[in-house]
Amino acid sequence: MSPRALGRLFSVYLAALLVLCLMLQKVLGVDRSRAAGRSIVSTWAGGVRRARVAVPGGEDAGARIRVALDDQARRVRGIGTVEDVLDDSPVLFKSSFLFGASFVPARDGVEVTYDGRVAYATIDDLLALKAYDHPLVFGPIRFQLGIDADVVWEALAKELGVSVADLLEHGRFRRLALRHRVPPEPAPKVTADTLRDAALAAGRYLARAVRADGSYRYEVNALGNTENEGYNWPRHAGATWYLAESALYAQDPAMLAAVERAAQRLAGSALMTCGAHRCIGEGDRADLGSSALGLLALSELVLGGRLPELMPVISDLAAFIRSQQRPDGEFMHFYDRTENHPVDVQVLYYTGEAAFALGRAARVTHDQKDVDAAARALDRLVTYPAWYVGWHYFYGAEHWTCHALDELWERAPNRKALRFCLDWQAFVYDTAIWGREASPEYDGATSAGPFVPPAIVGTATRMEAAVATLRVAKIAGVSASELERLQAGVDAGLGFLLRTELNPGPTQIMVNPGMMRGGVPNTPVDLTVRIDYPQHAGTGLIGYLKQLERRGPG
Amino acid sequence: MLRVSKSRERRSEILFALGNLVPALVLTVGLYALPVRWWPADVVVGSAVLALPVTSAIVFGRPALSRQALRVGGSVLLVVGLAIVAAALLSIAFLSGIHGDFGQGGVTLMALIGFLVLPYVVVYPVFELWWLDRHRQQGDRRAEVGAVSVAPAPAVESRDDGGAIA
Numbered sequence: 001m002s003p004r005a006l007g008r009l010f011s012v013y014l015a016a017l018l019v020l021c022l023m024l025q026k027v028l029g030v031d032r033s034r035a036a037g038r039s040i041v042s043t044w045a046g047g048v049r050r051a052r053v054a055v056p057g058g059e060d061a062g063a064r065i066r067v068a069l070d071d072q073a074r075r076v077r078g079i080g081t082v083e084d085v086l087d088d089s090p091v092l093f094k095s096s097f098l099f100g101a102s103f104v105p106a107r108d109g110v111e112v113t114y115d116g117r118v119a120y121a122t123i124d125d126l127l128a129l130k131a132y133d134h135p136l137v138f139g140p141i142r143f144q145l146g147i148d149a150d151v152v153w154e155a156l157a158k159e160l161g162v163s164v165a166d167l168l169e170h171g172r173f174r175r176l177a178l179r180h181r182v183p184p185e186p187a188p189k190v191t192a193d194t195l196r197d198a199a200l201a202a203g204r205y206l207a208r209a210v211r212a213d214g215s216y217r218y219e220v221n222a223l224g225n226t227e228n229e230g231y232n233w234p235r236h237a238g239a240t241w242y243l244a245e246s247a248l249y250a251q252d253p254a255m256l257a258a259v260e261r262a263a264q265r266l267a268g269s270a271l272m273t274c275g276a277h278r279c280i281g282e283g284d285r286a287d288l289g290s291s292a293l294g295l296l297a298l299s300e301l302v303l304g305g306r307l308p309e310l311m312p313v314i315s316d317l318a319a320f321i322r323s324q325q326r327p328d329g330e331f332m333h334f335y336d337r338t339e340n341h342p343v344d345v346q347v348l349y350y351t352g353e354a355a356f357a358l359g360r361a362a363r364v365t366h367d368q369k370d371v372d373a374a375a376r377a378l379d380r381l382v383t384y385p386a387w388y389v390g391w392h393y394f395y396g397a398e399h400w401t402c403h404a405l406d407e408l409w410e411r412a413p414n415r416k417a418l419r420f421c422l423d424w425q426a427f428v429y430d431t432a433i434w435g436r437e438a439s440p441e442y443d444g445a446t447s448a449g450p451f452v453p454p455a456i457v458g459t460a461t462r463m464e465a466a467v468a469t470l471r472v473a474k475i476a477g478v479s480a481s482e483l484e485r486l487q488a489g490v491d492a493g494l495g496f497l498l499r500t501e502l503n504p505g506p507t508q509i510m511v512n513p514g515m516m517r518g519g520v521p522n523t524p525v526d527l528t529v530r531i532d533y534p535q536h537a538g539t540g541l542i543g544y545l546k547q548l549e550r551r552g553p554g
Numbered sequence: 555m556l557r558v559s560k561s562r563e564r565r566s567e568i569l570f571a572l573g574n575l576v577p578a579l580v581l582t583v584g585l586y587a588l589p590v591r592w593w594p595a596d597v598v599v600g601s602a603v604l605a606l607p608v609t610s611a612i613v614f615g616r617p618a619l620s621r622q623a624l625r626v627g628g629s630v631l632l633v634v635g636l637a638i639v640a641a642a643l644l645s646i647a648f649l650s651g652i653h654g655d656f657g658q659g660g661v662t663l664m665a666l667i668g669f670l671v672l673p674y675v676v677v678y679p680v681f682e683l684w685w686l687d688r689h690r691q692q693g694d695r696r697a698e699v700g701a702v703s704v705a706p707a708p709a710v711e712s713r714d715d716g717g718a719i720a
Contacts, residue, residue, distance in 0.1 A: 013636060
């Protein structure tokens with residue numbers, strides 16, 4: 001075949017492909033700006049749906065919805081919800097993967113018509129089924145698209161009283177673009193009031209999670225209020241730090257009592273001997289992170305005038321951390337308790353945590369050695385090699401570095417660290433989610449992939465660092481344009497956190513929403529709350545709140 | 555001169571044969587890693603995964619058949635490449651229909667995948683087929699020129715005059 005003939009064939013191929021693509025996009029697309037064509041009215045009790053009816057839209061839709069809600073309320077005592085159907089489109093594929101990929105998580109529901117009967121799986125249903133939280137894992141890559149088709153088919157088949165095979169053979173599926181009318185979707189603005197409410201809710205969640213023995217309900221599934229296994233001392237210590245900060249801010253007796261229990265647990269049974277010093281952890285190998293965040297939590301409490309009897313523990317923990325420091329400022333991150341020597345291995349976070357903790361502890365120990373050690377560590381953290389990819393600290397996760405910058409600025413200012421944090425925040429801003437048509441509520445969040453709901457904790461850690469950087473940037477006279485961009489990132493990121501905190505969240509699908517209030521879930525579709533999620537989110541929220549309060553009204 | 559040019563062409567043939575093994579390897583990994591099994595995709599990609607090493611082996615083992623083997627290999631790769639491009643564009647259209655505008659991150663990711671894939675499955679086989687076509691034409695021309703240069707001189711009647719002096 002001559003090149004000219006090949007070229008002609010190629011043009012035909014491209015034209016046909018273009019037409020097919022445009023047709024596919026047109027057929028599958030939905031318009032989410034439309035008025036509701038109909039509404040799905042449901043009533044939930046104890047996290048289970050008890051009643052449902054579809055109400056047509058148009059004029060008097062509001063009245064029809066009220067009637068439906070009242071009717072359900074007479075029959076069932078529970079929480080009424082209304083989900084508006086804005087638009088719909090066909091589902092073209094029935095293979096599990098492509099069917100699942102045909103829906104936007106937390107925005108789309110499923111309608112199936114079978115033998116003249118219609119069943120729905122709305123956003124609430126799919127959240128309750130955990131059908132949106134459906135990762136496909138390929139080695140280190142976590143890939144997530146849409147919904148878990150098998151779970152949804154099973155639920156719809158059960159609802160219609162048919163087998164899944166029958167449903168798939170005879171059912172006609174459509175995608176529904178949904179929006180909550182009742183309860184309305186949260187859209188709080190970032191103000192001192194909303195920040196205070198959200199920050200204290202996160203603190204109260206943690207306070208409720210502290211058991212009588214000072215340990216936490218570590219990881220809880222918000223839907224069933226059930227606990228997952230596992231415990232982690234650095235996270236216990238980090239959560240206690242934030243609980244201390246929020247409890248001292250609120251001067252709430254219940255929160256203060258809870259944080260004292262959690263702190264006494266740290267300074268009690270979690271305290272061990274590491275050579276000449278004491279450290280926090282368990283087992284034969286102590287990690288620096290537990291002691292650093294433990295030191296941070298205890299220092300916060302003592303700074304706030306609580307538990308002054310813990311001062312000797314604070315001094316000893318600070319001495320232990322200093323003893324782990326190398327001459328170049330880096331820390332050895334582990335201590336072998338059987339052979340009594342530090343282990344010169346580095347992992348993420350611990351050096352930043354140690355720098356920050358020593359800086360904060362120095363406010364109560366008044367020991368210049370703590371400040372010097374912290375300053376050396378901070379300098380080491382921001383003196384990275386030219387080939388940054390090879391550096392063992394990951395650029396996307398060094399929030400503790402910016403906390404250390406903020407903590408030390410008045411006593412040991414480090415401009416290189418400020419530049420590091422400003423550059424990092426520019427990167428955070430540039431790689432954040434902006435303008436996702438189906439989910440505009442994700443604006444400002446840290447992306448976990450283009451079609452995937454964002455990871456809330458990733459956003460939270462970046463925001464706490466952003467808030468810390470913002471305070472220093474204002475003092476250090478950073479250019480107005482850079483400040484403005486940083487501020488915009490903080491406003492958008494914190495706005496996202498305000499929208500996704502369980503404050504109160506989708507209470508209709510939870511067994512015990514009161515226990516979960518203030519919890520911060522893993523993602524908007526995975527409502528698992530681990531103690532460090534509200535800690536990171538709360539730290540950013542309360543940090544910005546304090547800045548706004550210092551600035552005063554206007 | 556002709557010998558140098560021949561050896562250079564042979565070297566190019568071997569490079570193309572080796573080059574064809576790279577996409578074959580990538581396609582093998584892709585075939586294995588696909589999250590869903592769909593027999594048309596398995597057949598098309600599996601055929602390419604088999605055809606490319608076989609044609610490369612022919613280039614190494616049967617030099618006389620090199621050009622034909624490379625032409626088959628390049629064509630198979632181009633067809634599979636165009637199928638992959640079609641699948642990628644249809645996937646983007648599908649995701650765009652489902653998600654609407656999915657933001658700068660999605661566009662960047664798609665562009666990155668496109669730039670990583672296109673050189674191997676479209677640009678490379680097109681270049682390979684173009685090279686084969688060009689050298690086929692050159693070969694044809696050389697053959698024509700060769701045919702002219704070695705052709706017997708036109709027959710001229712030679713007559714023995716018997717040493718006669720005019």
